[in-house]
Amino acid sequence: MYKELFIHRLVQSKEPNTLPKLLEGLFEVFADFQGITTESVSSTLIDLTFLEEIRKLSGNINIAFGKTLRDIKCTVNDSDFRKHEIYLRYDSVKKLRIVSVDLPSSSLNKQTYNTIEDVITAFLKQISNLQSYFNELENIDHHCVVMEPIKPLYKDDYRNIRIDDKTWLHLEVTPDGSATNVHLIGQSEIWQDKLQKGLLTWDQDKNIVENIYTIFDIKNQSVSPTLIPVDAARKQSSEDTIGPTCGICYCAQLPDYPGLPQPLCQNMNCDVYFHKNCLFQWLVACEGGRPPAFGVINGSCPTCLQPISCSDKDC
Structure with a gap:
């Protein structure tokens, strides 16, 4: 005993x-x-x-x-x-x-x-069976400015990549190393047109980063004077520890919410960022506090009052 x-x-x-x-x-x-x-x-x-x-x-x-x-x-x-x-x-x-x-x-x-x-x-x-998946994630993390996840891990199969001050590129990586669900966060007619045309001519023989560079012509800085080179943006990001703040809670990061504020408003002249969770709760409150039937809430941007929507799946 x-x-x-x-x-x-x-x-x-x-x-x-x-x-x-x-x-x-x-x-x-x-x-x-x-x-x-x-x-x-x-x-x-x-x-x-x-x-x-x-x-x-x-x-x-x-x-x-x-x-x-x-x-x-x-x-x-x-x-x-x-x-x-x-x-x-x-x-x-x-x-x-x-x-x-x-x-x-x-x-x-x-x-x-x-x-x-x-x-x-x-x-x-x-x-x-995931070697291509690992290679693509590592290549993105090395050559692009990843805004989210804040600390990318292999289990995170998505990346939000900085295109410019108002626009991020969201993409997900499949287990075989292919890109899926590629779309812009934020509104930019120039980048949206480039993305739509680029997706039609996506080259499967190139890796994801090469396709991104080709689509947005990132190496040619004459295309857009607002586009910051990768190295400069990474340096700027590391020096700016606070980052963009949410237009609703006025915080950069929340203890119970790991994501950063994003340029969610579709108005190109709106410079305000929001946490997805903050925006969703704001829009629900404006509609009387009742959760949306299909998980998507519509309303007006808290800043510029232009139409805006948010899904509970994003929170």
Whole structure:
């Protein structure tokens, strides 16, 4: 009984321990645990077989524990030496489940695994099919000024790219590395015309960034004097830590809302930015507080009073 309580306290301990120290302590106890099975101790404990599996893992796979030994993080490198993190939960003997991974809409979370090796095998198989996806995201993040997500991750399959002060380009990247749902945020007749023509002549043999540069003629600064080169815009963005503020809440960032204010008004002369959530709540309040039947609310811009709309899916 004493050993059972000892192990239970060790497993549930929130005090930081190095992996070798934890494994050493557990193996010493389990070595004298004659005649006691994992089931007779507690279903919440990690069994000896599982500990042995962790100890024998390849050196390319790093293991770390969370608040308890049941919360596990695996760090795995892919063929291009990218680091990917897998967060696991040990439910019981031969029952591991993935809590989260840095992949877009992964199906791995819906399965139960017997061993960590099973998890890693399935994970490596999935990321091997996402190499084009990773390459496109990295290329966009390196060559474009990404406004959102604020801290882009591999699981974020979209990018909002700065075109000029009033216009962003929204695009999503499919698992095979193709662009989809490409549209402008903000109103600009020049950029809208270029985008519509460019989408019709999109070159599948070029990557996404090359197509963006071709569509908007970004390398030719004579097209629009308002267009800021990528390097200059990135420098400006890093120096301006506050960024654009919302015309409704007057804040740049909200604690419970990760997005930045965007140029949502379709009036080209309106220079005001809004958080999507703020604009949606504002328009709903102006309509008496009743949520829209189909999730899209229409109204007037809080600043210039021109027609504007917002969807609850954007919030």
